[in-house]
Amino acid sequence: MTRTSNINRRSVLKGSAVTLGALAAPAIIPRAVLAQAGQLNFTGWAGYPRLAAEVFPAFTAATGIAVNFTELPDQDAMFAAAKVAVEAGGIDVIEPTIDRWGGWNSNGLLQAWDPTKLALDNYLPGLADGSAGERSRDASGALFYVPSNWGTEALVVATETATISEPGSLGDLFNPANQAVLRPHSTLAAMGRWLDAQGKLPRPWIDGYSDMAAMTELWDIALAEAIAAKGNVVQWWSGENEANAGFTANGATIGLCWDSTGFNLRNDGFRYIAPAEGAFAWHQGFVLMKNAVNTAEAHEFAKYVSTPEGAAGWAAAFSSNPVGKGAGDLLDPEVSAYYAATFDDAALAKLWWWPEQSAEFIAKRGEYADKYKAA
Amino acid sequence: MSELLRRYGPGLTLIFVLLTAFWLLMLVILPNITLFEASFRPYLPVTEIGGPRDVYSLNNYAKFLNNAVPASYFGIDVQIPVHLKTFLATVTYSGVVTIVCFLLSYPLAYYLAKVVNPKSLPTLILLLSIPLWVSEALRAFAWYIILTFNGPLNAVLVGLGVLEAPVRWQNGVMTPYDGIMIGLTYTYVLFMLFPIYGAIQSLDRNQIEAAEDLGARWWQIHWRVVLPHSRPGIASGCVMVFMLSAGSLLVPTVLPSTSSNWFTETIRQWMLESQDWNTGAAYSFLYILLCSVVVMVVMWLFRVKLNEIAK
Numbered sequence: 001m002t003r004t005s006n007i008n009r010r011s012v013l014k015g016s017a018v019t020l021g022a023l024a025a026p027a028i029i030p031r032a033v034l035a036q037a038g039q040l041n042f043t044g045w046a047g048y049p050r051l052a053a054e055v056f057p058a059f060t061a062a063t064g065i066a067v068n069f070t071e072l073p074d075q076d077a078m079f080a081a082a083k084v085a086v087e088a089g090g091i092d093v094i095e096p097t098i099d100r101w102g103g104w105n106s107n108g109l110l111q112a113w114d115p116t117k118l119a120l121d122n123y124l125p126g127l128a129d130g131s132a133g134e135r136s137r138d139a140s141g142a143l144f145y146v147p148s149n150w151g152t153e154a155l156v157v158a159t160e161t162a163t164i165s166e167p168g169s170l171g172d173l174f175n176p177a178n179q180a181v182l183r184p185h186s187t188l189a190a191m192g193r194w195l196d197a198q199g200k201l202p203r204p205w206i207d208g209y210s211d212m213a214a215m216t217e218l219w220d221i222a223l224a225e226a227i228a229a230k231g232n233v234v235q236w237w238s239g240e241n242e243a244n245a246g247f248t249a250n251g252a253t254i255g256l257c258w259d260s261t262g263f264n265l266r267n268d269g270f271r272y273i274a275p276a277e278g279a280f281a282w283h284q285g286f287v288l289m290k291n292a293v294n295t296a297e298a299h300e301f302a303k304y305v306s307t308p309e310g311a312a313g314w315a316a317a318f319s320s321n322p323v324g325k326g327a328g329d330l331l332d333p334e335v336s337a338y339y340a341a342t343f344d345d346a347a348l349a350k351l352w353w354w355p356e357q358s359a360e361f362i363a364k365r366g367e368y369a370d371k372y373k374a375a
Numbered sequence: 376m377s378e379l380l381r382r383y384g385p386g387l388t389l390i391f392v393l394l395t396a397f398w399l400l401m402l403v404i405l406p407n408i409t410l411f412e413a414s415f416r417p418y419l420p421v422t423e424i425g426g427p428r429d430v431y432s433l434n435n436y437a438k439f440l441n442n443a444v445p446a447s448y449f450g451i452d453v454q455i456p457v458h459l460k461t462f463l464a465t466v467t468y469s470g471v472v473t474i475v476c477f478l479l480s481y482p483l484a485y486y487l488a489k490v491v492n493p494k495s496l497p498t499l500i501l502l503l504s505i506p507l508w509v510s511e512a513l514r515a516f517a518w519y520i521i522l523t524f525n526g527p528l529n530a531v532l533v534g535l536g537v538l539e540a541p542v543r544w545q546n547g548v549m550t551p552y553d554g555i556m557i558g559l560t561y562t563y564v565l566f567m568l569f570p571i572y573g574a575i576q577s578l579d580r581n582q583i584e585a586a587e588d589l590g591a592r593w594w595q596i597h598w599r600v601v602l603p604h605s606r607p608g609i610a611s612g613c614v615m616v617f618m619l620s621a622g623s624l625l626v627p628t629v630l631p632s633t634s635s636n637w638f639t640e641t642i643r644q645w646m647l648e649s650q651d652w653n654t655g656a657a658y659s660f661l662y663i664l665l666c667s668v669v670v671m672v673v674m675w676l677f678r679v680k681l682n683e684i685a686k
Contacts, residue, residue, distance in 0.1 A: 250523050366644050370442070
């Protein structure tokens with residue numbers, strides 16, 4: 001039999017094997033190679049494409065450091081990835097929220113930042129100093145956390161169709177006239193804070209975050225009330241895309257959602273309003289992995305995000321608020337206007353920062369969320 | 376083994392054996408043993424691991440029986456643990472998915488194996504497997520879009536005047552698990568079809584003709600001849616669809632209602648949200664055990680033996 005072509009089954013198989021081997025090579029090459037200068041392995045939030053499109057290129061242009069960005073959908077996935085990476089390597093910097101890094105540190109995942117390699121004066125007042133500054137340090141005063149941006153979780157409401165009290169309240173979430181998109185554990189906290197504001201709780205809601213006996217006492221009450229009001233929930237959300245679909249695809253008229261959800265829906269007839277009880281607020285930032293190999297680059301990176309350009313870029317990517325002085329002037333005027341419309345000085349003063357939640361608290365919180373979902 | 380040696384010589388044979396051993400040991404057996412061991416230990420901060428509180432116990436497994444919630448079965452109101460309730464719902468609705476898949480697959484499998492012109496068989500099988508070319512995630516999201524309140528299904532039905540007002544399909548018309556069951560049936564129905572098709576195909580046509588000649592009605596032919604012959608195929612299809620459904624995480628997360636909870640989501644919550652891998656591992660092993668018991672009991676009820684399925 002004569003060959004009519006150079007391409008036959010065997011040559012294709014051989015060729016594929018060689019190609020596959022070449023493709024797999026990066027996975028086989030030792031990690032040490034990844035520690036070469038000018039690289040940073042950063043694990044952060046998925047769903048914010050402007051980070052990779054605008055902020056990282058600007059950072060690379062300013063410092064010559066390339067960012068290897070791994071996107072994860074939520075902090076739970078980040079914690080799981082960090083637990084693996086502390087054994088296997090591959091992550092230098094991760095971006096959790098301020099209430100969670102304590103749990104990470106007690107699990108031995110982190111090392112402290114070197115403040116001399118950062119520029120702590122760059123940060124806006126109240127974000128890296130004061131009570132937030134204390135919460136960024138461990139008992140010995142070592143700095144484990146530097147902020148990247150901050151934001152809020154408040155009411156996203158359909159301007160035309162939602163029934164909102166005057167002023168807006170967390171209680172509007174439980175009004176049967178509204179169709180709500182919620183996430184279970186935040187909703188139980190919202191119910192608790194609403195009951196607390198009306199004086200219907202035997203002790204302050206905040207007690208539950210430091211005392212587990214108080215937690216079960218208070219959360220039992222909030223759970224019972226939330227179950228009684230559950231009829232108006234049309235969908236749960238756990239991430240940005242689900243929350244958005246809850247409004248657009250499933251027709252919810254109110255939700256307790258992140259500010260970015262409200263911002264993305266601002267032109268679709270939705271408003272973002274701070275409830276009278278005060279909006280939930282979160283504070284997000286960078287931690288340094290215990291086994292980070294690119295520590296110099298990591299410090300450069302954290303420092304860059306405190307500069308006006310870096311802080312503004314980060315805030316714009318998350319549709320949230322910047323941490324650096326002078327960043328406000330660089331922000332998209334639309335984003336600035338959006339925040340100003342929701343938060344006047346009184347609303348800012350009432351912000352309710354998520355308290356630290358211990359591992360035991362989070363496990364218990366999950367059980368309450370399960371009971372709420374199952375009802 | 377001697378055949379392997381004869382064909383490839385000692386060098387290659389050693390590589391084959393070592394690679395297989397590595398795969399099984401390092402990637403399957405060791406991770407499972409690690410999780411199994413972890414499931415008996417408490418979740419502790421890294422600094423306390425190996426300390427005085429790090430002792431073996433069944434506490435993680437016992438959590439399955441905590442947290443009683445009200446439930447209603449056959450009109451009787453009872454208090455049962457919330458995770459037991461989740462488990463019962465998961466097993467029940469996985470069972471419903473299995474039955475629906477069987478009802479859809481059996482006539483089609485019979486048609487493909489005995490009725491259709493063999494020439495058009497490859498085309499038909501190709502058409503059936505086209506949905507498998509699309510990723511499972513995309514298929515689940517497609518159903519999410521179809522079933523949403525502002526989605527195409529409501530638009531068509533309201534537009535045609537079949538419905539007066541849109542329906543929240545995803546929150547369930549019959550049960551809170553409607554969306555999940557639709558998604559699972561669509562995803563796993565072919566795992567039922569192909570084993571049954573294989574079993575019916577091996578049935579000699581003469582047996583069907585003989586039954587016809589002896590005056591059996593069509594349903595008698597199926598009940599007395601085709602069904603008994605295809606029992607191994609049905610059994611392996613049922614086991615596959617049931618276990619895949621009960622183990623699915625993607626479909627129940629994409630197509631949930633506001634009161635559905637799949638047991639895999641509970642395990643994920645322990646593993647990720649609560650960060651308690653020990654209890655997560657305990658729940659995983661408990662789940663495998665309980666699901667296996669369910670499968671064994673059903674197989675015993677239908678007098679199917681394991682080696683029949685393996686055929």
